[in-house]
Amino acid sequence: MSTGFQQSNTTQPNRLKELWQRFKPQPPTKIEESIPLRVMVQLLVIVGIIAVDVAALDVVDSPGISFWAVPMSAAGGCWSWYRRRRANILVKFCIAIAMLVALALFFIRLLEGGNDTRLVLAELLIQLQVFHSFDLPRRKDLGYSVVIGIILLGVAATLSQTLFFAPILLAFVAIAIPVLMLDYRSRLGVITSGFRGVRSDLSAKRMSGFLLLTLALGLAIFTLMPRFPGYQIRNFPVSAPIDLQEDFDPETVINPGYVRPGISGTGEGEGEGTGEAPETGPGELNPEFYYGFNTRINQNLRGEMEPQVVMRVRSQAEGFMRVMAFDRYTGQGWEVSRNDEEQLETLTRSSWSFRFHLPMGISRGRRREVVQSYTVVVEEFPNLIPAMYEAQQLYFPTEEIAIDAEGGLRAPLPLTDGLTYTVVSQIPYRDRTRLEETTRRYPEDVTNYYLELPAELRQRVQERTREILDNAPNPITSPYEQSLYLAQFLKQNYTVQTDLPFFDASEDLVEAFLFKYGGGYPDHFSTVLTVMLRSIGIPTRVSAGFLPSQFNPFTGYYVVRNTDALLLTEAYMGSYGWFAFNPIPGMEVIPPTVNDYQAFGVLRQFWDWIAGWLPSPVAGFLNGVFAWIAGVFAWIVARLTLLFRQGWVGALIGFGLAIAIAFVGWLGWSGWQRWRYRRWLKQLPPMEALYQQMVQWLKSEGVVKKPVQTPLEFGRAVRHNTQSIPSDLVDEISHAYLHWRYGGETVDVKYLRNKLKTAQRQRNQRLPFLQRRFS
Structure with a gap:
């Protein structure tokens, strides 16, 4: 009995020991011993963290994540190296708790931060990476860090609006190449415990060659890759909510470039502007603020603006960014005649969404949705919201906005540096064949405001306009063709005169332009065209806004300057709505607008840059060839798209045609390859x-x-x-x-x-x- 009792006492501790050994935390298997791989992965993550800080400078104040995340991540990497062979149970437990706290803070900030969650997500990833860096025993754990670094760089790329991001991207690629090489060596079982073992493989000459080859291939793919507007996230960028302390007065337009009543020329006193440009009479242009952004514009101002970047815009299509429109001609400028509470509509958004639904006119014709995201980069911009016409939805950080009778959008306060908002517009296609069919039957609310002219001015301008149209090579009868012809006539027969003298108090701008000076300031051309079209019964108005003059294909943003602002003429084409014309010399008579196919917009921008270096005859010939190819391609895509929209039968026909086109293309390619091969053999x-x-x-x-x-x-x-x-x-x-x-x-x-x-x-x-x- 005693022997059996002793045996049971000895077997029970053995069983407990076996259970303890089974559940005892074991050190990780397949520990990564490569110091170079660990160092390069850590550098990759650091570059990703810094990229977020640098890119965030373009849209918000710098969050300063790098100051604490970079040293903490480096410290975590060293700790994980020295503790790589241990179980580190306590560390893992603390990491799990810290990650849960970071996740809770992420959801809190997500609810408070507004619509643009990119920076909030980046901060969460950085926090997770810092915690994760304290436990990196295996190559798989290092792979997680690499993935986080790539995601951080991608988030930074969506935040960045300038080329300051480019050096960081180059550094990331330069580090990623040796990381991939070291990771591959590790997978093959080649132990590289120190940098001496891979000195020949990671030599500067060899890495430079790989880097240059990667950059060349990347730029080629980036240039040729189509930009399809359908791939668009619906959670649009918007700044944090703005709480107003005062009541919103929608009648007020705040342009610091104008002297207002009650303001002295030195900018002292009470009012809404501190500029030097008077609203009436002779005066000097404000060098910073465009004079056209006001309820009343004075075109008897002289001078030039100093170029200054005012905003950066990411848009699915190039177009005129409209700010305001004017219906009443004053003789030396324009004004908004309907600027009271009855004509202005104040819109209020819901508390849980940044979206405003904007009223749109009912018009015929095909339209295309275009999304634009605007970021203001000046200290102060008027309380006007630029948008491509015609805006359907606005994502804006204030609770209220206003829309005037001409479709202009107004904010409760001036737009300031870093403010970001998004506009969804329905842009009409400019179908010339259909627009030529428009008649001169207009609704009463159009004729009451957009045909108004002084009787004496109407008669004299009408005679000159009729004379121009009668001397055209072919008879022109449709309003659209008359608008095009007159705009082109002004461009070719009148000149821009920067030394134009001031107008007298009784002198009319249009008469002085046509019959006295033979030209004027650039904006005077649009005023003259608007009055000429009104004189022959075509409803028109002038609109002020920006033409995007510079597109950065590497950032994807249009850089908009104050000198890009101008006036255009908008003519009413019956049931098809309003269409803009640009009579200013040196510019296209039809402003940029949507086309059937703009997926290769970056390639076109790149070609425009190349064409600037070529002789004009060569560039013109190549432009014609490329335009023909693009036209054929656009025609094919448009027809296929039309078929796909006609139900399942049309979809089947479209797929069949797409397969046939692909097969014909394959036959052509194969034939060309065989021809090249035979030609090579003959040589x-x-x-x-x-x-x-x-x-x-x-x-x-x-x-x-x-x-x-x-x-x-x-x-x-x-x-x-x-x-x-x-x-x-x-x-x-x-x-x-x-x-x-x-x-x-x-x-x-x-x-x-x-x-x-x-x-x-x-x-x-x-x-x-x-x-x-x-x-």
Whole structure:
């Protein structure tokens, strides 16, 4: 009995010991011993963290994440190296708790931060990476860090609006290349515990070559890659909510470039502006603020603005960014006649969304949705919201906005540096054929405001306008064609005059332009065209806004300056709505607008840059060729899109046509490749061409000649690898090739060619029919 009792007492501790050993935390297996890989991964993550800080400067104040995250991540990497062989249970537990706290803070900030969650997500990833860096024993854990670094760089790329991000991207690529090489060595089991073991593989010369090759391929793919507008996230960028302390007065437009009543010329006193430009009478332009952003614009101002970047815009299509429109001509400028509470509509958004639904006019014709995101980069901009016409939805940080009778959007306060908002517009296609069919029957609310002119001015301008139209090469009757012709006539027959004297108090701008000076300031051209069209019964107005003059294909943003602001003429084309015309010399008469196919917009921008260096005749010819190719491609895509919209039958027809087009393209490509191959063979000596034909035939049969193989070694390889190809023929042609090339002997090429053709014919007869057709 005592023996059995002792045995039970000894077996119970053994069982407990076995259970403890089974559940005891074990050190991780497959520990990563490569110091170079760990260091390079850490550098990759650090670059990703810094990229977020640098990119955030373009949209908000710098969060300063790098100041604490970079040293903490580096410290975590060192800690994980020295503790790589231990279980680190306490550390893992603390990391889990810290990650849960970071996740809770993320959800809190997500609810408070507004619509743009990119920076909030980046901060969460950085926090997770810092915690994760304290436990990196295996190569798989390092892989997680690499993924986080790539995600951080991607988030930074969406935040960045300037080329300051470019050096960081280059540094990331320069580090990523050796990381991939070291990771591959680790997977192969090659131990590189120190940098000396990989010094030759990671030499500066070799890495520079890889980096240049990667950059060249990346830029080529970036340039050629289409930009499809359909891939658009619906959670649009918007600044944090703005709480107003005062009541919103929608009648007020705040432009610091104008002197207002009650303000002295030095900018002192009470009012809404501190500029030097008066609203009436002679005066000087404010060098910073465009004079056209006001309820009343004075075109008797002289001077020039100093170029200054005011905003950066990411848009799915290039277009005129409209700010305001004016309906009443004052003789030396324009004003908004309907600027009271009855004509202005105040819109309020819901508390849980930044979206305003904007009223739109009812018009015929095809439209396309275009999304634009604006970021203001000046200290102060008028309380006007630029947007492509016609805006359907606005994502803005204030609770209220206003919309005037001309479709202009007004904010409760001036737009300040860093403010970001998004606009969704429905842009009409400019179908010239349909617009030519418009009639002169207009609704009463259009004729009451957009045909108004002084009687004396109307008669004199109308006579001049009729004279111009009567002298046209062909009769012009439709309002759209008359608008185009008059705009082009002003561009070609009147000049921009920067030394124009001030107008007298009784002098009319349009009469002085047409009959006295023969030109004027750039904006005067749009005023004259608007008045000329009104004189012949076409409803018009002038609109002030920005034409995007510079597009950065690397950031994807349009850089908008104050000098890009101008006035355009908008003509009413009946049920199709309003369309803009630009009569200013040196610019396109039709402002940029949506086209059927703009997926290759970056490629077009790149070509415009190249064409600037080419002679005009060469650039013109190549432009014509590319325009024809683009037109054919756009026509095909438009027809296929139309078919896909006509139900499942149209979809089947569209798929069939797409397959047929692809097959024809493949046949053309194959034919071109065969033509190149035959042309290349004709340029070779007969024996060399015969040998290359044999090599190409064997390649199609699955036997590929390696570059390091001699002709005799290749012949032996053929003999060992296949039984269906006569090896004696391969040996005979190979020996003849060697004797000709290195011995200078004469070879009966015709005899060998006939033998090769006979072997190919016999081989094809043994193949199935379809394989013979497509091999």
